[in-house]
Amino acid sequence: xxxLVVLVAVGCTNQLxxxxxxxxxxxxxxxxxxxxxxxxxxxxxxxxxxxxxxRLAPNDAVIQGWAARFAIDPNSRFDxxxxxxxxxxxxxLDYQAAAEDIAIYVMSDQARREAWFPQLPADAPGQRDxxxxxxxxxxxxxxxxxxxxxxxGSMFDRGLELTDWTIPEFAGARAVLQAMLQSPHFLYRTVRxxxxxxxxxxxxxxxxxxxxxxxxxxxxxxxxxxAGRLATPEGIKEQVARLVADPRARAVMRSFxxxxxxxxxxxxxxxxxxxxxxxxxxxxxSVAEEIARFAEHIVMDAGLGVADLMTSRVAFVNGDTAPLYxxxxxxxxxxxxxxxxxxxxxxxxxxxxxxxxxxxxNPIQRGVFINLDVICSELPEPPTSFPALxxxxxxxxxxxMVDANTGVGTCGEGCHSDFINPAGxxxxxxxxxxxxxxxxxxxxxxxxxxIKLADGRSLAFNDGxxxxxxxxxxxxxxxxxxxxLMSYLYGRSVVANDAKRVRRLAxxxxxxxxxxxxxxxxxxxxxxxxxxxVAP
Amino acid sequence: xxxxxxxxxxxxFIIRAAGASLALPFLPSLLPRRARAAVAPASVVVFRQANxxxxxxxxxxxxxxxxxxxxxxxxxxxxxxDADRAVSELRDFADHLLLIRRLDIPNEYGSGCGHTHGLxxxxxxxxxxxxxxMSLATGESIDNRIARELHPGxxxxxxxxxxxxxxxxxxxxxxxxxxxxxxxxxxxxxxERMTGGSSSQNHIDLxxxxxxxxxxxxxxxxxxxxxxxxxxRERLALHLEAVRELEVTLGCMADTMTLQALDxxxxxxxxxxxxxxxxxxxxxxxxxxxxxxYVRAATIQMGGGGSSTQFVVNGxxxxxxxxxxxxxxxxxxxxxxxESALRHHQxxxxxxxxxxxxxxxxQTYGILDSTVAMWCADMAVGPAHWFTSTPFIIAxxxxxxxxxxxxxxxxxxxxxxLLNTILNAVGLxxxxxxxxxxxxxxxxxxxxxxxxxx
Numbered sequence: 002x003x004x005l006v007v008l009v010a011v012g013c014t015n016q017l018x019x020x021x022x023x024x025x026x027x028x029x030x031x032x033x034x035x036x037x038x039x040x041x042x043x044x045x046x047x048x049x050x051x052x053x054x055x056r057l058a059p060n061d062a063v064i065q066g067w068a069a070r071f072a073i074d075p076n077s078r079f080d081x082x083x084x085x086x087x088x089x090x091x092x093x094l095d096y097q098a099a100a101e102d103i104a105i106y107v108m109s110d111q112a113r114r115e116a117w118f119p120q121l122p123a124d125a126p127g128q129r130d131x132x133x134x135x136x137x138x139x140x141x142x143x144x145x146x147x148x149x150x151x152x153x154g155s156m157f158d159r160g161l162e163l164t165d166w167t168i169p170e171f172a173g174a175r176a177v178l179q180a181m182l183q184s185p186h187f188l189y190r191t192v193r194x195x196x197x198x199x200x201x202x203x204x205x206x207x208x209x210x211x212x213x214x215x216x217x218x219x220x221x222x223x224x225x226x227x228a229g230r231l232a233t234p235e236g237i238k239e240q241v242a243r244l245v246a247d248p249r250a251r252a253v254m255r256s257f258x259x260x261x262x263x264x265x266x267x268x269x270x271x272x273x274x275x276x277x278x279x280x281x282x283x284x285x286x287s288v289a290e291e292i293a294r295f296a297e298h299i300v301m302d303a304g305l306g307v308a309d310l311m312t313s314r315v316a317f318v319n320g321d322t323a324p325l326y327x328x329x330x331x332x333x334x335x336x337x338x339x340x341x342x343x344x345x346x347x348x349x350x351x352x353x354x355x356x357x358x359x360x361x362x363n364p365i366q367r368g369v370f371i372n373l374d375v376i377c378s379e380l381p382e383p384p385t386s387f388p389a390l391x392x393x394x395x396x397x398x399x400x401x402m403v404d405a406n407t408g409v410g411t412c413g414e415g416c417h418s419d420f421i422n423p424a425g426x427x428x429x430x431x432x433x434x435x436x437x438x439x440x441x442x443x444x445x446x447x448x449x450x451x452i453k454l455a456d457g458r459s460l461a462f463n464d465g466x467x468x469x470x471x472x473x474x475x476x477x478x479x480x481x482x483x484x485x486l487m488s489y490l491y492g493r494s495v496v497a498n499d500a501k502r503v504r505r506l507a508x509x510x511x512x513x514x515x516x517x518x519x520x521x522x523x524x525x526x527x528x529x530x531x532x533x534x535v536a537p
Numbered sequence: 538x539x540x541x542x543x544x545x546x547x548x549x550f551i552i553r554a555a556g557a558s559l560a561l562p563f564l565p566s567l568l569p570r571r572a573r574a575a576v577a578p579a580s581v582v583v584f585r586q587a588n589x590x591x592x593x594x595x596x597x598x599x600x601x602x603x604x605x606x607x608x609x610x611x612x613x614x615x616x617x618x619d620a621d622r623a624v625s626e627l628r629d630f631a632d633h634l635l636l637i638r639r640l641d642i643p644n645e646y647g648s649g650c651g652h653t654h655g656l657x658x659x660x661x662x663x664x665x666x667x668x669x670x671m672s673l674a675t676g677e678s679i680d681n682r683i684a685r686e687l688h689p690g691x692x693x694x695x696x697x698x699x700x701x702x703x704x705x706x707x708x709x710x711x712x713x714x715x716x717x718x719x720x721x722x723x724x725x726x727x728x729e730r731m732t733g734g735s736s737s738q739n740h741i742d743l744x745x746x747x748x749x750x751x752x753x754x755x756x757x758x759x760x761x762x763x764x765x766x767x768x769x770r771e772r773l774a775l776h777l778e779a780v781r782e783l784e785v786t787l788g789c790m791a792d793t794m795t796l797q798a799l800d801x802x803x804x805x806x807x808x809x810x811x812x813x814x815x816x817x818x819x820x821x822x823x824x825x826x827x828x829x830x831y832v833r834a835a836t837i838q839m840g841g842g843g844s845s846t847q848f849v850v851n852g853x854x855x856x857x858x859x860x861x862x863x864x865x866x867x868x869x870x871x872x873x874x875x876e877s878a879l880r881h882h883q884x885x886x887x888x889x890x891x892x893x894x895x896x897x898x899x900q901t902y903g904i905l906d907s908t909v910a911m912w913c914a915d916m917a918v919g920p921a922h923w924f925t926s927t928p929f930i931i932a933x934x935x936x937x938x939x940x941x942x943x944x945x946x947x948x949x950x951x952x953x954x955l956l957n958t959i960l961n962a963v964g965l966x967x968x969x970x971x972x973x974x975x976x977x978x979x980x981x982x983x984x985x986x987x988x989x990x991x
Contacts, residue, residue, distance in 0.1 A: 083768075087775055
């Protein structure tokens with residue numbers, strides 16, 4: 002799904018197609034947005050939920066093995082997007098096999114069983130009701146209805162028939178477990194309230210937990226739900242603060258940044274043909290991790306915001322990355338301040354190294370990355386097939402070549418000359434493995450350019466450091482991060498009716514709100530805590 | 538509701554494993570007698586290569602290295618005159634081949650990404666939605682059409698071979714508009730699913746039936762309980778459709794060697810150097826599935842769109858495939874490089890040898906002639922992402938439907954006509970019994986590819 006850009010992108014042509022909307026456009030309003038009633042657990046959420054419900058070790062190999070085996074979901078911008086979370090025929094068979102296996106796994110070993118198995122009374126009906134009620138509440142993330150008590154109770158009673166175990170209460174438990182693990186009430190987070198209504202406490206607890214921890218609500222969240230504390234903004238904030246402070250939220254934000262900036266691709270940066278014999282096999286992993294660790298520090302340790310992501314020179318370097326920044330290689334990983342020829346995110350070595358050829362930089366790909374993923378300038382589709390380009394005249398710099406092929410006077414004029422290429426040229430001081438350079442071949446690097454923003458204004462800069470500072474001060478940059486974070490946490494695309502919401506958050510971010518504060522604002526928003534559909 | 542996996546011309550073995558699986562040595566003599574005498578039902582298996590092939594590209598000074606020199610009968614040319622061409626890897630099956638040149642995938646839809654553009658249209662003949670790497674096809678694929686008509690309740694076999702890169706991965710098989718079906722990578726998992734549908738243990742069947750009843754009730758209650766959006770409705774419907782009992786499973790078993798090879802395949806899935814081994818195992822399982830009548834349609838997608846697999850040639854690891862196909866080893870704008878062109882040709886040969894392996898298995902099971910096996914690619918000329926004259930190589934005739942032993946000229950027709958022909962070869966028809974001529978979104982003239990028909 003495409004992202005909405007709050008500030009409407011002008012057409013990629015020589016002239017403005019239309020004037021951008023005024024800042025206080027009254028037609029932009031918080032409106033109802035479609036949310037899903039049934040959000041299937043992602044495979045990671047499934048894994049974490051099973052581990053937590055049955056109090057297994059966080060890295061339990063059996064549960065991880067099952068999740069790794071599940072039919073894979075189609076690619077989407079973020080793996081939390083409900084659109085791709087479907088139960089297909091293949092995945093259903095996977096869930097079935099896993100449920101049967103896990104029901105045995107968590108029960109067959111005494112120590113494993115005792116970690117979660119509820120204390121049962123002596124009488125058979127009591128055993129049935131206690132087990133079903135207790136475990137059902139954990140698996141379905143809410144108390145069972147009377148009908149459900151009956152249905153699953155009867156399954157418990159039939160344990161000896163439905164399993165090959167001979168101890169009635171264990172056989173019954175196993176029968177119930179394997180059923181509940183296949184129930185839509187476990188596999189989906191469901192919303193049952195009416196259109197426009199606030200979610201119940203249990204539904205809010207699930208949303209908070211799966212957004213910030215990717216797992217089932219813990220006892221504290223459930224208690225808060227039952228005590229009615231999730232019905233107020235103050236109660237929500239209290240829980241959000243608690244959840245954010247936990248290492249699990251750190252892992253979730255790390256995953257967000259990993260997907261946001263395509264760090265999976267950066268990890269696979271490979272320079273072949275012996276071009277850089279000094280690079281170790283861990284080069285790709287190291288340059289990606291440097292970026293990930295930087296973002297984690299800014300957002301989770303230092304409690305800073307988007308502007309700092311763009312401009313801060315804090316870095317965590319190792320033996321692979323330190324030399325790229327002209328620093329002595331440490332043993333292990335060490336925190337440093339990068340030299341003044343660097344700034345924040347876009348100047349980090351990993352992006353320059355990945356968006357590059359063998360020994361040449363690739364300003365077009367770097368420029369596309371900045372436009373699409375860092376400032377969310379909508380670009381129209383490139384041509385599906387392209388004419389073969391002429392061989393470069395000898396002695397041309399990469400910039401000169403890119404200009405000759407896509408700049409003013411070519412078919413790329415507009416999109417390339419105004420938006421893509423300038424952003425890429427800004428990074429020309431960083432070579433094909435991300436080191437700083439003053440020369441491209443024998444010619445001095447020219448990283449000065451002027452980039453057009455979505456609202457038609459142009460920003461002139463001398464290099465990537467200056468561009469970073471300028472972009473840090475642009476609402477568009479903050480709106481881009483905000484809407485992508487929102488999409489990740491909400492598990493859906495950001496749409497037109499989110500525009501005012503996004504602007505509010507972007508303005509707060511521009512004014513200095515930290516990312517954690519943005520998270521708080523998103524999760525106390527009505528859009529997160531109530532159920533809507535788009536008005537017909 | 539129980540589905541019987543009924544198939545009027547059943548080819549299942551009578552042998553069933555009791556309890557733990559028995560590894561039976563597979564002998565052709567164990568095929569039911571009628572299978573050797575009678576005609577097996579036609580099936581389809583598609584083997585799709587990424588990044589185009591190294592075919593003539595004057596702009597970069599590249600000669601033809603893929604296709605044979607002439608049109609018409611192949612004869613022995615793949616073994617002699619055309620031995621320098623990539624398709625010569627299929628020389629042992631020349632009599633069963635139909636090489637189709639100058640068949641086009643529509644070019645003008647502008648999805649903005651050459652790799653999704655071709656991939657999404659390949660088996661759907663439906664325009665891609667916009668959205669570059671997130672682009673999806675707007676119609677179902679032929680394997681889905683075949684599966685839902687000929688064995689509803691059993692999905693087609695869908696394999697993906699290689700690392701998933703999180704960029705453009707799956708893109709061949711579609712349940713419907715925008716409903717991408719992702720592939721399985723582990724051939725052992727698919728084999729176990731084929732052979733383990735129901736169990737010899739009664740309590741498992743009983744508990745599954747009971748649980749399915751409960752799940753269906755719960756889903757139905759959810760469907761009726763609130764006003765649902767279109768997407769939610771669709772979500773639950775797909776889920777409900779998936780909840781079913783599998784009737785008696787086939788007793789079709791792989792031979793011991795294959796079983797041993799399958800065991801541990803899961804550890805090879807992310808290693809580029811093992812892609813060929815994994816592909817062969819996927820093909821082994823596919824051929825077995827077709828021979829046993831488990832499915833009538835299968836696809837094997839070799840790498841994602843823009844695959845960056847690093848193949849091994851003569852012991853040396855090549856650069857990323859995508860970079861090679863762009864010639865200058867970047868993912869960006871291509872420029873000429875003769876060494877990369879030769880490497881692309883080597884990669885074409887690898888795919889040819891893999892396809893030959895598949896044909897060999899089909900032949901061993903005696904179903905080569907009844908199958909329509911197809912080797913195809915997302916695009917023709919890799920560097921320029923051109924879709925005209927995209928490679929389509931048919932092997933097997935679908936029980937005499939396709940010409941054999943020939944190279945034909947499709948004269949710039951669109952590939953939807955080939956898809957129509959394939960569906961008809963497998964035995965599908967319109968509800969009024971007429972030949973299918975309009976599969977896809979109708980963006981190109983209807984009809985079959987007459988030049989391909991026997």
